[in-house]
Amino acid sequence: xxxxxxxxxxxxxxxxxxxxxxxxxxxxxxxxxxxxxxxxxxxxxxxxxxxxxxxxxxxxxxxxxxxxxxxxxxxxxxxxxxxxxxxxxxxxxxxxxxxxxxxxxxxxxxxxxxxxxxxxxxxxxxxxxxxxxxxxxxxxxxxxxxxxxxxxxxxxxx
Amino acid sequence: xxxxxxxxxxxxxxxxxxxxxxxxxxxxxxxxxxxxxxxxxxxxxxxxxxxxxxxxxxxxxxxxxxxxxxxxxxxxxxxxxxxxxxxxxxxxxxxxxxxxxxxxxxxxxxxxxxxxxxxxxxxxxxxxxxxxxxxxxxxxxxxxxxxxxxxxxxxxxxxxxxxxxxxxxxxxxxxxxxxxxxxx
Numbered sequence: 173x174x175x176x177x178x179x180x181x182x183x184x185x186x187x188x189x190x191x192x193x194x195x196x197x198x199x200x201x202x203x204x205x206x207x208x209x210x211x212x213x214x215x216x217x218x219x220x221x222x223x224x225x226x227x228x229x230x231x232x233x234x235x236x237x238x239x240x241x242x243x244x245x246x247x248x249x250x251x252x253x254x255x256x257x258x259x260x261x262x263x264x265x266x267x268x269x270x271x272x273x274x275x276x277x278x279x280x281x282x283x284x285x286x287x288x289x290x291x292x293x294x295x296x297x298x299x300x301x302x303x304x305x306x307x308x309x310x311x312x313x314x315x316x317x318x319x320x321x322x323x324x325x326x327x328x329x330x
Numbered sequence: 331x332x333x334x335x336x337x338x339x340x341x342x343x344x345x346x347x348x349x350x351x352x353x354x355x356x357x358x359x360x361x362x363x364x365x366x367x368x369x370x371x372x373x374x375x376x377x378x379x380x381x382x383x384x385x386x387x388x389x390x391x392x393x394x395x396x397x398x399x400x401x402x403x404x405x406x407x408x409x410x411x412x413x414x415x416x417x418x419x420x421x422x423x424x425x426x427x428x429x430x431x432x433x434x435x436x437x438x439x440x441x442x443x444x445x446x447x448x449x450x451x452x453x454x455x456x457x458x459x460x461x462x463x464x465x466x467x468x469x470x471x472x473x474x475x476x477x478x479x480x481x482x483x484x485x486x487x488x489x490x491x492x493x494x495x496x497x498x499x500x501x502x503x504x505x506x507x508x509x510x511x512x513x514x
Contacts (some may be wrong), residue, residue: 181374188371189410203489204450210457211488213465219471228481230490275449 366402412455462489
């Protein structure tokens, strides 16, 4: 009895499936669009060197990658680095960015700027020496980075 | 004498029936949940597997009476085709005897059978159902597919239109040129 019941269920399922997939009235469907959450998760699993390329896809994808939430989760989860407090991105002249949080210090204008390029460059640096301190300030100038750009990274221990 | 022979005949029959009943009971003990997909197909799914779906868990938390399998749990954003694939994946990964090698082979075959559209649909379904293992697996495999491809391929892959003006795009490329970023 139990077996026959099971078979019936299976057959009914199969028939429904066949009918559904071979229905002649279905027109070719438009490409599936992924929602932002899913794109977010896919981008999280990409290596840092290809991320900048993916922010050029679309304004929406650029928004996702440059968002603060993405940058912090990418930094800690994917790269496994200490918790990121913020990156101060200072540049001569004004620099506009919708994601920047402005922070004024005296006459200088500092901006919180989370950009994918910074992650690409800075994940190569060694952070072991600075892990002893609770927080750390890293400033680079010159070598890799053009001289007019000054980068400061704040790190917090877990 | 006649009564005795009758009783001896019926005894083995009775024991067989009892065993059969026991078997039925053990089958029933593995409680099942009714899931209804968006195209109105109902599935009877083992509770052990169904409880791994975050959406089902949430539904049962809100209305615990539904676990009595009288009412079907509606899954509005999942079609029957995707649910079958998800169940297939979870049955394989729940299987006790499956070694790592088997699972790897299974995963490869699982990916080969899907084209890109199906992959994306399945990913959306997994996102809706909140199934971690499959979701991680799918996002990882998609990331592997697109990581070495050029921008145009990825745009068609996601079905995205480029809404940058050529000047904006060029400016972005110039700005990030110092980092040695390769835009293939």
